[in-house]
Amino acid sequence: MEDVHYVQTAAAKASARKKFNWYFWGTLFILPEIILFFIFLWVPILKGIFYSFYNIDFVDGNHFTGLDNYISIFQGELLLTSIKNTLYYMLLGVVLGFWIPPLVAIAVTELKWFQGAARIIGYLPSAVPAIVLYGMWMWFFDAVGPINSFLQTIGLQPIEFFSPHMSMISIVILETWQSFGAATLIYIAAIVSIPRELYEAAEIDGASVWQRIRHITLPSIRTLMLLLLLLQLITTSQGFQAQLSMTDGGPNNATLTYLLWMNHTAFRDLNFGKASAMGSLMFFVLILLSIVYNLLQRRSEKA
Amino acid sequence: MKPSERGILSSYDLKKGTVITGYTIMVLLMICMTLTILYPFFNTFFSSLKTREEFFAFPPTFFPKEWIWKNYEDAWTQFDLPLLTFLKNTIFIYLGNVVFSLMFIGLAAFALSHLRLPLKKWVTLYFFSTLLIPPATYIVPNFLNLKSLGLINTYWAFWLPAAANAYFMLLLKNFFDGIHKEILEAARIDGASEFISYMRIAVPLSTPIIGTLLMLAFSTTWNDFYWPNIVMADKSMYPLATGIYRYVVYPTSVIPWSVRFAVLTMAMLPPVIFFLTFQRFIVRGLSASSVKG
Numbered sequence: 001m002e003d004v005h006y007v008q009t010a011a012a013k014a015s016a017r018k019k020f021n022w023y024f025w026g027t028l029f030i031l032p033e034i035i036l037f038f039i040f041l042w043v044p045i046l047k048g049i050f051y052s053f054y055n056i057d058f059v060d061g062n063h064f065t066g067l068d069n070y071i072s073i074f075q076g077e078l079l080l081t082s083i084k085n086t087l088y089y090m091l092l093g094v095v096l097g098f099w100i101p102p103l104v105a106i107a108v109t110e111l112k113w114f115q116g117a118a119r120i121i122g123y124l125p126s127a128v129p130a131i132v133l134y135g136m137w138m139w140f141f142d143a144v145g146p147i148n149s150f151l152q153t154i155g156l157q158p159i160e161f162f163s164p165h166m167s168m169i170s171i172v173i174l175e176t177w178q179s180f181g182a183a184t185l186i187y188i189a190a191i192v193s194i195p196r197e198l199y200e201a202a203e204i205d206g207a208s209v210w211q212r213i214r215h216i217t218l219p220s221i222r223t224l225m226l227l228l229l230l231l232q233l234i235t236t237s238q239g240f241q242a243q244l245s246m247t248d249g250g251p252n253n254a255t256l257t258y259l260l261w262m263n264h265t266a267f268r269d270l271n272f273g274k275a276s277a278m279g280s281l282m283f284f285v286l287i288l289l290s291i292v293y294n295l296l297q298r299r300s301e302k303a
Numbered sequence: 304m305k306p307s308e309r310g311i312l313s314s315y316d317l318k319k320g321t322v323i324t325g326y327t328i329m330v331l332l333m334i335c336m337t338l339t340i341l342y343p344f345f346n347t348f349f350s351s352l353k354t355r356e357e358f359f360a361f362p363p364t365f366f367p368k369e370w371i372w373k374n375y376e377d378a379w380t381q382f383d384l385p386l387l388t389f390l391k392n393t394i395f396i397y398l399g400n401v402v403f404s405l406m407f408i409g410l411a412a413f414a415l416s417h418l419r420l421p422l423k424k425w426v427t428l429y430f431f432s433t434l435l436i437p438p439a440t441y442i443v444p445n446f447l448n449l450k451s452l453g454l455i456n457t458y459w460a461f462w463l464p465a466a467a468n469a470y471f472m473l474l475l476k477n478f479f480d481g482i483h484k485e486i487l488e489a490a491r492i493d494g495a496s497e498f499i500s501y502m503r504i505a506v507p508l509s510t511p512i513i514g515t516l517l518m519l520a521f522s523t524t525w526n527d528f529y530w531p532n533i534v535m536a537d538k539s540m541y542p543l544a545t546g547i548y549r550y551v552v553y554p555t556s557v558i559p560w561s562v563r564f565a566v567l568t569m570a571m572l573p574p575v576i577f578f579l580t581f582q583r584f585i586v587r588g589l590s591a592s593s594v595k596g
Contacts (some may be wrong), residue, residue, distance in 0.1 A: 022419055023419055023420065023421050024402060025414070025418050025496070025497035025498070026414045026418035026419050026420040026421075026497075027414075027420065027421065029410045029411060029413060029414035029418060029501075030410070030412040030414040030420060030426060031309045031409070031496070032407045032411070032464065032466075033407050033408065033411035033430070033467075033472070034411075034426070034429070034464060035411070036407060036466045036467045037430060037433065037467045037469075039448075039452075039463075039467075040445075040448075040463060040464040040466075040467040041433050041464075041469075042433070043448055044441045044444040044447075044448045045433075045444070046438055047444040047447065047448060048440070048441045048443065048444035051443075051444055051447060056447065058450075060314070068481065080443060081400075096521060098313045101319070104333075104336065106311070107329050107332070107333055108333070109310055109311075110310045110311055110312055110329070111330070111333065112325075118333065118337065120579070120582060121337050121340055121341065123578070123582070124340060124344070124575065124578070125340060127522065127574050127575055127577075127578035128344075128526070128571040128574055128575060129525050129543075129544050129570060129571065130526055130528070130544075130548075131526075131528045131544045131547050131548050131552065131570075132547065132567045132570050132571045133343075135344070135547065135551065135552035135563060135564075135567045136343050136346075136347050136564075136567060138552060138554075139350075139560060139564075140343065144359060144361070146346060146363055149361055149363045149385075149480050150363075152361075153362055177339070177340070181340075196309055196310075199309065199310070199311055199313070200309065200313070203315070203316075205315055208323070209311060209312060209322055211309060212311050216311075217311060228391040234437065238437055238439035238440075240439075241528075241529055245528075245548055245552065245553075246554075247554070250555065259439050259516065260445070261396075262442075263442065263529075266442070266443045266446070267446075267533055268390075272443055275443040276443050276444055276447075276466060279439075279440045279441060279442065279443050279444065280440070282437075282439070282440045283436070283437070283440040283441070285439045285515060287435065287436070287437075288442060290435045290436075290437065291435065294435065
């Protein structure tokens with residue numbers, strides 16, 4: 001009986017040692033990352049929801065305040081203004097910016113010379129720090145800046161780029177200029193991988209150039225366009241840095257996006273509890289969008 | 304003409320009048336676009352060399368009448384801008400970010416890809432589900448978290464969180480997945496420990512993806528102005544982008560435009576050179592980050 005018991009524990013020990021060896025290196029390699037992800041990603045993410053029910057005070061400590069933070073978000077006009085501004089910003093991004101990269105990509109792939117140069121130049125604005133671009137464009141949009149000087153030279157009215165009506169449009173123009181190159185490179189990669197034989201066959205069948213673009217090129221990049229559209233919407237819904245550094249939400253809150261408002265609440269008004277609640281609200285809305293995006297991406301990878 | 308050499312247009316198309324007209328218009332538009340992209344850069348550079356009067360001249364000049372390099376000297380000396388400190392901080396943050404992220408993320412990605420792990424599915428989910436969560440929504444608790452850890456106003460506030468990057472992990476893991484098991488198996492049979500086979504086999508084989516990651520990390524660090532502005536409290540700790548944001552381009556800045564542009568020119572020069580040198584990696588990084596079309 002004892003022998004059997006002994007044999008069993010020995011076997012258990014051996015299998016435990018084997019299990020230990022089996023998993024040792026993998027666990028050792030992955031443990032630091034598990035800890036780092038926990039401390040610097042999961043804790044903040046979860047704490048955000050926790051903090052949203054508290055009044056954060058660095059001196060007197062935090063107090064549980066129930067839904068007060070959420071209620072105060074819905075009081076006043078800023079919520080409506082900032083959501084309207086954010087949606088307007090997202091819409092402008094699509095109207096002014098979204099359609100440019102695919103067209104440029106089609107044009108660049110048809111260039112006989114300087115294709116490489118065109119790609120590099122197009123990407124150049126994405127390589128330069130955003131803050132430098134904001135500094136540059138503050139001058140270009142200035143009342144006496146180059147654009148207005150040019151307009152006056154050819155006899156047109158100067159544009160007030162930072163008026164309440166124009167300021168968001170100005171910011172979107174700048175951001176389109178800044179980021180279309182990167183998107184163009186992605187489209188180029190997709191367009192180049194379309195089999196040339198399709199165009200050959202279409203041409204033999206008498207399809208015009210426009211028909212080839214319409215029925216071969218565009219359908220081949222349709223999924224990609226949808227993905228990039230979603231990606232752009234997700235990105236622009238979180239936009240606030242251009243607004244922060246160029247107009248700081250002004251004039252008259254015309255460029256106050258939701259996240260800019262959140263950042264003002266946290267780091268200017270030092271109301272961290274309310275800001276956490278605003279982040280949590282945003283979180284639930286964006287999570288929905290992210291899930292849709294990932295489902296689509298998975299579908300396109302299968303295809 | 305072989306099909307592989309044609310695009311949407313064939314050489315035959317280019318003999319038709321309407322196509323030639325359309326193509327010419329397209330080329331002209333592309334040239335306009337190129338000029339639109341390049342103009343702001345050159346304008347910034349040349350304006351940084353103008354006198355303060357010429358800067359506002361009407362009609363505006365493109366090339367400066369005289370090249371006033373003194374604007375650059377002023378940028379360094381006149382306005383209490385510790386540009387060298389800012390630059391040093393940026394590089395310091397970048398190096399720390401790279402060391403911490405590549406060291407820890409590399410090991411973890413290797414484990415996910417080639418080693419045996421308990422609850423592998425759950426561990427993978429634990430890492431990659433963070434990709435779904437938009438970072439902007441936890442800026443505030445992230446700050447509070449760093450504050451409660453006592454990391455505010457230290458570089459650890461960048462270095463340690465830099466290692467919690469699921470996106471880099473995904474790129475590395477995808478690359479490691481492409482390394483054949485047989486190579487690692489052979490190393491194991493020859494008695495190499497997993498760490499040795501990681502260092503001597505996986506890492507050397509991964510130089511392209513590591514190059515891409517170095518690039519991505521560089522542009523992130525060089526670009527980020529908002530987060531350091533929150534996390535750092537002293538002027539002497541700010542990286543360059545934050546220094547420019549706080550002391551150079553803020554809306555009511557008192558620094559003359561030409562000097563401001565001198566600072567901006569200097570700030571964009573390193574990334575532009577970096578980009579032109581390593582553009583191969585960037586393009587690869589972009590297509591790695593995008594979907595297959």
